[in-house]
Amino acid sequence: MEVDFKGTPELGFFASRLDDVVGWARQYSIFQYPFVTACCGMEYMATACAHYDVDRFGAGLPRFSPRQADVLFVVGTISQKIAPVLVNVYQQMCAPKWVVAFGVCTCTGGFYDNYATVRGIDHVIPVDVYIPGCPPRPETVLQGLMMLQEKIRKEKQEL
Ligand code: SF4
Numbered sequence: 001m002e003v004d005f006k007g008t009p010e011l012g013f014f015a016s017r018l019d020d021v022v023g024w025a026r027q028y029s030i031f032q033y034p035f036v037t038a039c040c041g042m043e044y045m046a047t048a049c050a051h052y053d054v055d056r057f058g059a060g061l062p063r064f065s066p067r068q069a070d071v072l073f074v075v076g077t078i079s080q081k082i083a084p085v086l087v088n089v090y091q092q093m094c095a096p097k098w099v100v101a102f103g104v105c106t107c108t109g110g111f112y113d114n115y116a117t118v119r120g121i122d123h124v125i126p127v128d129v130y131i132p133g134c135p136p137r138p139e140t141v142l143q144g145l146m147m148l149q150e151k152i153r154k155e156k157q158e159l
Contacts, residue, residue: 019156023152024153026152026153027152027153028057028058028149029058030057030059030070030071030145030152031063031069031070031071032062032063032070032071032073032100033062033063033066033071033073033089034062034075035072035073035074035075035086035089036073036076037079037082038075038077040075040103040105040134040135040136041075041076043135043136044073044075046138047141047142052142054142057146057149066089066092066093067092067093067094069093069097070093070096070097071097071098071099071148072090072097072100073100073102074086074100074101074106075102075103075106076102076103076106077109077112077117078105078106078121079116079117079118080116080118081116083121083124086121086124087124087125090125096152098151098152099121099125099127099128100128100129100145100148101121101122101129101131102131102136103131103132103133103134103136104133104134105117105134107127107131107132111134128148129144129148129151
């Protein structure tokens, strides 16, 4: 719901504080949907293990239904054949939603320079954070996760 504060600027203060509170809460309640297609999945699982403790970022519980997830982690090579499935999963997620491209294959197609590979998932769905690497180290994944949290926190919330 969009609220119009024209004529009552003093209420804008409460709206911006509400934005801050909702943004803060959302950044620590990330429910990720892992769309895993290739070898990057190993590093995704390594990051999810206790050693790196993604629970401290509020992102420890993956969801395997797009309707229950708000962050789509696309992990691995996306072929032209699987791309419509990815788009379908993205469309089933409720707003607000975000997308992370995990690994260079997902970001750009990587070294799969051929007709069968999507040359970056941003050709088919919007991407919020790109995590480079082949595969990315867990430390890089955590950095990407923190960048996403920052983005979520700063977003103007639609209530
Ligand atoms: S970026 Fe490297 S590790 Fe990840 S899916 Fe592509 S080839 Fe595999």
